[in-house]
Amino acid sequence: MTPGADHRVVVVGGGIGGGRTCAALRSDGFTGPITLVSAEEHDPYDRPPLSKGCLTDSADPGLGLDFDDLDVRVLRGVRATGLDRDTKTVATTDGDLAYDTLVLATGSSPVRLPGAGEQLTLRTREDAEKLQAVLRPGARVVIVGAGWIGAEVATAALGLGCSVTCVEAGDGPHAGPFGAAVAERLAAMWEGVDLRTRTGVEEVGESGVRLTDGTVLPADAVVVGVGARADLGWLAAAGLDVDRHGVCVDSDRRTSDPAIYAVGDIASRWSDRLSQRVHTGHWDEATNGAAAAAASIMQSRKGTDDVPYFWSDQFGCKIQYVGQHGRNDRLVVRDHPTTDRWGAVWIDSSNRVTAHLSVGFPRAMVAARTAIADRREVDSEGLSDLTAPL
Ligand SMILES: Cc1cc2nc3c(=O)[nH]c(=O)nc-3n(C[C@H](O)[C@H](O)[C@H](O)COP(=O)(O)OP(=O)(O)OC[C@H]3O[C@@H](n4cnc5c(N)ncnc54)[C@H](O)[C@@H]3O)c2cc1C
Numbered sequence: 397m398t399p400g401a402d403h404r405v406v407v408v409g410g411g412i413g414g415g416r417t418c419a420a421l422r423s424d425g426f427t428g429p430i431t432l433v434s435a436e437e438h439d440p441y442d443r444p445p446l447s448k449g450c451l452t453d454s455a456d457p458g459l460g461l462d463f464d465d466l467d468v469r470v471l472r473g474v475r476a477t478g479l480d481r482d483t484k485t486v487a488t489t490d491g492d493l494a495y496d497t498l499v500l501a502t503g504s505s506p507v508r509l510p511g512a513g514e515q516l517t518l519r520t521r522e523d524a525e526k527l528q529a530v531l532r533p534g535a536r537v538v539i540v541g542a543g544w545i546g547a548e549v550a551t552a553a554l555g556l557g558c559s560v561t562c563v564e565a566g567d568g569p570h571a572g573p574f575g576a577a578v579a580e581r582l583a584a585m586w587e588g589v590d591l592r593t594r595t596g597v598e599e600v601g602e603s604g605v606r607l608t609d610g611t612v613l614p615a616d617a618v619v620v621g622v623g624a625r626a627d628l629g630w631l632a633a634a635g636l637d638v639d640r641h642g643v644c645v646d647s648d649r650r651t652s653d654p655a656i657y658a659v660g661d662i663a664s665r666w667s668d669r670l671s672q673r674v675h676t677g678h679w680d681e682a683t684n685g686a687a688a689a690a691a692s693i694m695q696s697r698k699g700t701d702d703v704p705y706f707w708s709d710q711f712g713c714k715i716q717y718v719g720q721h722g723r724n725d726r727l728v729v730r731d732h733p734t735t736d737r738w739g740a741v742w743i744d745s746s747n748r749v750t751a752h753l754s755v756g757f758p759r760a761m762v763a764a765r766t767a768i769a770d771r772r773e774v775d776s777e778g779l780s781d782l783t784a785p786l
Pocket residue numbers: 408409410411412413414433434435436442443444445446447474475476477501502503504518519520545627630659660661662677678679680682705706707708709
């Protein structure tokens with residue numbers, strides 16, 4: 397039965413997943429009360445601009461949603477601290493909230509390194525403002541981690557005239573998931589940055605970053621981009637099914653408790669197509685999750701088995717990855733015949749495309765998404781040409 401006007405929805409987490417869930421519920425016709433519990437003082441906003449336009453151009457990351465218009469009660473600066481599934485109550489720093497349906501959308505938090513020195517991480521508007529203030533011409537910026545955040549911060553810092561060093565423990569940017577051939581190509585994009593791979597960090601000290609070999613890299617600012625983790629601590633006693641990435645959900649984003657959903661970075665979604673759980677920690681998953689959860693609450697349609705996707709803007713290029721490749725999939729690096737754009741495709745033992753990476757060539761990404769969704773078999777001959785159809 398479609399929930400009526402007395403059905404109470406509580407959404408915990410005021411990021412893109414939480415904000416979009418509220419909006420999707422209203423556009424799907426939900427008329428009951430919605431309460432959004434947000435640890436931050438702001439209305440929900442978008443995080444991708446924080447490492448891009450917010451650093452270089454003071455871009456506004458706002459979602460353009462008016463929560464008064466949506467008739468959503470937003471509790472700003474309030475944190476959920478516990479969940480009682482028997483009484484259907486969420487404990488918060490501002491008292492208890494009863495729900496009929498609960499949506500968990502608490503995202504993840506940056507991993508920090510040992511040491512007493514200041515570590516700048518990038519997750520909130522305040523983090524971006526703090527970082528923007530130190531990215532001045534000539535500032536010595538040491539970035540730990542050559543991942544997506546590290547690369548985007550390096551791009552902004554270079555553009556603002558900083559002297560940028562990046563320390564990466566692996567063999568190259570994303571060498572673990574993508575392999576040496578792709579990592580080498582990605583590393584070539586870091587021109588102008590002192591990129592030190594296979595370099596471990598002991599701690600962040602008062603004067604800079606101390607490496608495992610004892611060397612100290614002096615820094616005016618240390619930016620740590622070594623990953624993020626979902627905080628499941630406040631849910632521990634609730635007994636929901638969880639795995640090492642987050643709360644387990646189905647394609648509707650429903651947890652092991654039918655009255656509770658989880659969307660975005662906190663969710664670990666089952667994919668029938670992949671026969672495994674998907675946890676990307678990226679924007680697309682949060683927005684798709686919000687739509688799927690709202691539709692399921694409204695019983696209007698089944699969640700889709702979305703092909704995972706993310707993008708990153710770095711060193712003047714748009715990088716896009718779609719799909720999810722397996723450890724044993726074959727990798728073919730692809731070159732554009734006339735430009736320096738390139739990509740990579742992963743193919744499984746049945747010659748099906750499982751994933752595609754494109755650097756500066758969105759058209760290939762669009763074709764790859766369809767091939768992956770259709771489980772299309774491809775002829776691997778000629779795939780090294782980025783313009784060849786999949
Ligand atoms: C700097 C940056 C750049 C990014 N760039 C890209 C990109 O280019 N492409 C891409 O695909 N993805 C990108 N991402 C990832 C994308 O932004 C995230 O996947 C997305 O924000 C996840 O949305 P979410 O709603 O799950 O979590 P979040 O957006 O993290 O929101 C969670 C909210 O819940 C709040 N919260 C946490 N715990 C509690 C609690 N107990 N009670 C109440 N509230 C709580 C948090 O304070 C936060 O406001 C980027 C992320 C960052 C940080």
